[in-house]
Amino acid sequence: MSLAEQLDTAFGLELTINQVSHAFHLDGQSLAVLDNVSLKVDAGEFVALLGPSGCGKSTLLRLVAGLDHPTHGEIFEDRQPLTAPHPSRVVVFQDPTLYPWRRVWRNVAIGLQTQGKLTPQGRERIDQTLEKVGLSQFANAWPHQLSGGMAQRAALARALVNHPRLLILDEPLGKLDSLTRIRMQHELVELWREQRFTALMVTHDVEEALLMANRVVVFSPRPARIIETIHVDLPYPRRRNDPRLIALRSKALALLGAEATEVTEDADNDH
Numbered sequence: 001m002s003l004a005e006q007l008d009t010a011f012g013l014e015l016t017i018n019q020v021s022h023a024f025h026l027d028g029q030s031l032a033v034l035d036n037v038s039l040k041v042d043a044g045e046f047v048a049l050l051g052p053s054g055c056g057k058s059t060l061l062r063l064v065a066g067l068d069h070p071t072h073g074e075i076f077e078d079r080q081p082l083t084a085p086h087p088s089r090v091v092v093f094q095d096p097t098l099y100p101w102r103r104v105w106r107n108v109a110i111g112l113q114t115q116g117k118l119t120p121q122g123r124e125r126i127d128q129t130l131e132k133v134g135l136s137q138f139a140n141a142w143p144h145q146l147s148g149g150m151a152q153r154a155a156l157a158r159a160l161v162n163h164p165r166l167l168i169l170d171e172p173l174g175k176l177d178s179l180t181r182i183r184m185q186h187e188l189v190e191l192w193r194e195q196r197f198t199a200l201m202v203t204h205d206v207e208e209a210l211l212m213a214n215r216v217v218v219f220s221p222r223p224a225r226i227i228e229t230i231h232v233d234l235p236y237p238r239r240r241n242d243p244r245l246i247a248l249r250s251k252a253l254a255l256l257g258a259e260a261t262e263v264t265e266d267a268d269n270d271h
Contacts, residue, residue: 012198013077013088013165015041015064020073021223022059032223033059034070039217039226043078043165046192046199048209050252051219057202060224061168064200065091077166087115090164094171096155098143104154105130105139111162129161132191149180153187160191167192169201173208185212189236206252210245211238218255227255 022034033056041047049057062068063075066085075082077089090111098107105126112122130136133153143151152172159167172188173181189212192199203209209216216230230252234244 011163011165011196012043012045014043014079015039015166015198015200016076016079017041017060017064018074018076020060020063020070020075022056022063022068022071023223034063035223035225036073037224037226038073041198041200043198044196045215046189046201046213047215047217048201048203048213049217049219050203050206050209050256051224052221052256053204055219055222056224057219058170061091061170061200061202064166065089065168087111087162088165089168090159090162090166091168091170092155092159092172094174096143096151098146098151098154098158100143102143103139104135104141104143104146107143107154108157108161110158115162126157126161129157132160133157133187147180148176149184152176152184156188156191160195163195164197166198166200169199169203171202171204174204181208186237188212193236206249206256207240207245210248210252211240216248216252218252 017037017039020034020037021032023030023032025031037060049060051057059068063070064082066082066089069083098104099110102110108126108130109118109122112118112126127136127139130139133156135150135153135157138146138150143154146154156172173184176184185208199213201209201213210232214232216232218227218230219225220227230248232248234242238245
């Protein structure tokens with residue numbers, strides 16, 4: 001299925017961020033973190049947010065999740081004001097945050113249990129979701145028995161079992177080893193293509209953003225403003241050594257002001 005066909009049949013919600021600014025009040029002073037950010041994400045899109053550490057990307061995710069309210073501007077889902085958290089919008093954080101006193105199956109079941117949906121159909125949905133993320137054999141394991149990658153798969157299953165229309169990903173693969181991270185990048189993309197939810201992901205890894213998303217939004221240092229949007233019109237699965245992806249990577253690094261630094265570091269590592 002092409003991206004155009006996927007968007008036409010998307011289950012995901014449409015997200016509109018309209019002239020959003022946000023500030024924190026610290027010690028009687030206002031600290032601006034977002035500056036007039038406007039962004040539209042179509043239903044079924046996978047959009048990655050790139051920018052310097054601490055620029056405000058994760059704050060924007062919190063606003064989209066409904067955990068905070070913007071100081072100025074508005075956020076809409078399917079053209080309706082977004083004012084509070086909702087099960088249709090689920091966040092996956094960098095840390096799996098599994099409850100250590102609940103086995104994997106019970107961790108995944110939390111959302112359905114809270115909503116009173118732990119019915120026979122709900123239990124079947126949990127089993128199916130664990131199978132999708134490759135954890136069927138670990139349904140009765142304790143969190144401490146899981147590797148880092150397996151724990152993050154369990155966190156993904158906990159999110160996906162609720163059939164979210166918007167999956168909000170805050171550096172979800174940031175603490176994984178490189179091989180596990182590569183596998184999880186592929187698995188996340190496959191789940192997105194299969195389930196047709198909308199995905200909004202923060203990452204500091206330029207290559208990861210280009211491998212996974214169909215649009216990459218590049219932010220300035222704090223207070224975050226959108227510098228440029230990069231459209232990644234490459235088929236899946238994408239290859240790291242694709243010359244087109246390498247060219248987009250150079251463009252993104254240049255926008256972030258990181259290209260010169262990277263070249264210098266590479267030269268230093270050669271000695």
